[in-house]
Amino acid sequence: MPTSAMSQESKKPSVKKEKRKMKERKKERAGTVIFCGGKGYEVENVLGSGGFGDVYKVCLTKNREKKFAMKTERFDVLDEKQRRMIVETSVFEACQEERATDKTHFAKMVEFGKTDEFNFLIMEIVGPNLFDFRRKTMKGTTSPRTIIEVARQTLKAIESLHELGWLHRDLKPHNFAIGLPPRDATIFILDFGMARPYREKDGRIRAPRRSVPWKGTPRYASARALLCEEQSRRDDLVSWCFMILEYYRPANLMWSFGNFDKNLIIQTKGFVISSPEVFVEKKQLKMPARFAELLTMTNALTFTANPNYDAMRRILDDIVKDEKIDMSLPIDWIAHSPFGDAEKDKLKAPSDGAVTKKDPDVNEQTKMVDAKRKQLEDDMIKMFKDAGQPKTREEVREALDKREEELTKKLLRRARGTKEDDGNQGGKKSPPKVDRRTRKTNEKKSPPKVASPEAAKAADSVAKDAVNKKAFPETVKAAAPEAKDAANKKTEAITAAAPEAKDAVNKKASPETVKDAAPEAKDAANKK
Ligand SMILES: Nc1ncnc2c1ncn2[C@@H]1O[C@H](COP(=O)(O)OP(=O)(O)OP(=O)(O)O)[C@@H](O)[C@H]1O
Incomplete structure (x- = not known):
């Protein structure tokens, strides 16, 4: 059973190789302008890099104060390339179309398109991701109050994504970010490149495939994901549990340290989720006692089960009470804002030498x-x-x-046009809907959106x-319809007084050319 996971894993390039590839990858230069949607977006600097492309800070050429993030996906990097960004835009579109869903934790997509070298997606810009913030600004520490805040907001973000009918399948601190002021108290969920709808169009849960290509980040992936089994909402929540456990103590994710082979990682992850008390007793897990309830609750979920997010939130409330956490204290990124001038420059500076001239x-x-x-x-x-x-x-x-x-x-x-399938419901894809009302609304929209x-x-x-x-x-x-109307009126008045002007207008009779006609009419009137 673990062989498939192992073979998939063994094909994965090492972290070092990945980093080198990221560094070697061609970066866009500062000042490069990407035209899309009738606007020019000028590259300023790199905000972050992923396996398949980079994320740049860009500004509108005609209003440089307006900043956005532009995520790129280079064609020379991976076969899968086009599908990732298409999937990502589908999630943004589902989010933007679905009125009932809480969008607090989603950045807004502004444009998407492609150049000869990459696909790109322009979206609302946010601040540093949770991983960078903890590592760079907080030197690896997090206050108990902030852990609860992170847990609450990230859980809500995951719940909203699930409500939209999508699984994330790569949840980790790098894929959550702090908002920019004035929304700096909010955490945003990012990177839907590995997302997948988990419902059919009629609302039923999609049947699991027998085997699934490996997706995700080994440190945070559930044991089932590592075994290349079909993921469900349960697996997103397992990743969320690992993410929060890491906040309590990085060594809680014991498989990230020492010599764990693939099988042992899978086994240990399974045990931590199903029998956390064993590890607590051995002092291998350090967390509030009640957190074990979250682990067992998540472990008890079946493939099709609706997670009880409210019950999970209640456990977080219990932790606050048990641990006597003062929730009136400021969260870390408000108390130690990464948005002071010096820090801001540091965070937004070109990260690896690219983008200079x-x-x-x-x-x-x-x-x-x-x-x-x-x-x-x-x-x-x-x-x-x-x-x-x-x-x-x-x-x-x-x-x-x-x-x-x-x-x-x-x-x-x-x-x-239509889009390819990566097992994500393909060309016919329209994100699966959660309730009947939503389904109806979407059935009316015939052309695929991506x-x-x-x-x-x-x-x-x-x-x-x-x-x-x-x-x-x-x-x-x-x-300028108003201008056209005005020009029409003016033209009528002028033509009434000037037969030559009438001729001019007749020559240019189409409404499209009224703009062109008006000066001639005026000239004629002037002559008159
Ligand atoms: N809207 C945004 N505003 C500011 N920074 C962003 C934004 N989106 C992404 N980033 C930064 O870029 C980083 C990489 O983004 P993202 O995870 O979406 O790219 P990716 O290529 O899919 O990465 P990976 O291959 O690691 O999954 C993020 O961790 C974040 O720091």
């Missing part, structure tokens, strides 16, 4: 786009003024932004065109 070509490109955008704004301001309805630059910008966004969304929707890479590329290039002014007349058309 600006690319001159990109600077030129950005300047050109900015200049074109300004020209467009000037044209529109003039148009509104001429039409007798003057508008400020801010108002024009807002209208343009809004329309560009709508246009891009429309283009993306049109361009979205772009095939080709479709994403097509959509991206159209969006890019829009930015590069090729499509600007179209954007103007879409962007």
